[in-house]
Amino acid sequence: MPKIQVGASKAKSATKATTTKPAKQAKEVKEKREPSAYNIFIKTEMATWRQANPGKKVTEAMKELGAMWRDHPSNPNRGKAPRSKSKAVSAKEKENALPGVLPDSDDTVPSSDD
Numbered sequence: 001m002p003k004i005q006v007g008a009s010k011a012k013s014a015t016k017a018t019t020t021k022p023a024k025q026a027k028e029v030k031e032k033r034e035p036s037a038y039n040i041f042i043k044t045e046m047a048t049w050r051q052a053n054p055g056k057k058v059t060e061a062m063k064e065l066g067a068m069w070r071d072h073p074s075n076p077n078r079g080k081a082p083r084s085k086s087k088a089v090s091a092k093e094k095e096n097a098l099p100g101v102l103p104d105s106d107d108t109v110p111s112s113d114d
Contacts, residue, residue: 037074041065 035043042065049061069075070082 037076038069041069041072041074 045065045068046061049065053061071078
């Protein structure tokens with residue numbers, strides 16, 4: 001026969017009453033910002049691309065549209081060199097970096113065979 005806990009329900013209700021959460025505050029409603037030139041370009045060109053290429057993947061569309069965007073007149077970065085995908089190193093970091101220590105060509109490294 002299971003044991004009956006006496007007073008357990010009273011203890012839970014007493015602790016629950018003391019640890020109630022404060023009422024949630026209403027979140028601020030932020031205004032949506034206007035779509036960028038790139039967003040507008042993709043929205044208009046994606047519709048035409050899908051009509052011309054039915055059944056193709058969206059990844060293919062984005063590759064082609066990205067290449068089209070690179071030379072599009074509404075692109076503010078048109079004509080600039082693309083950024084490198086590796087982590088950019090600032091000029092200060094380059095100055096503070098320790099020079100690499102490379103062995104000279106006439107220095108010989110002793111081998112373990114000697």
